[in-house]
Amino acid sequence: MAAKHDTLIPSDLEVAEMLRRRGMTYLSALPKALPGDRVLVHNRVRPTRSLGSRGFRAWLQNDTDNLDQCDCGFVPELGTHYRVRLRTDE
Numbered sequence: 001m002a003a004k005h006d007t008l009i010p011s012d013l014e015v016a017e018m019l020r021r022r023g024m025t026y027l028s029a030l031p032k033a034l035p036g037d038r039v040l041v042h043n044r045v046r047p048t049r050s051l052g053s054r055g056f057r058a059w060l061q062n063d064t065d066n067l068d069q070c071d072c073g074f075v076p077e078l079g080t081h082y083r084v085r086l087r088t089d090e
């Protein structure tokens with residue numbers, strides 16, 4: 001019943017659990033508006049309107065540690081958003 005972990009790519013469940021532990025809210029759909037105290041963040045997969053499509057993920061979080069402000073044009077109606085900062089191991 002346990003999933004095999006023979007890949008470095010985390011499963012959706014693992015990602016959701018990591019985000020929850022870090023006080024993040026993993027989005028399965030885009031909100032109409034952002035909560036005032038949180039920022040919208042996406043990973044470094046090219047954004048698409050379909051969250052989860054081709055590995056694209058977005059979430060809300062409380063701080064901007066390790067994030068870069070992003071100008072990719074994803075959901076301009078929601079204002080400023082961020083992406084995960086490039087890491088040197090990629």
Ligand SMILES: [Zn+2]
Pocket residue numbers: 042047070071072073074081082083
């Ligand atoms: Zn972006």
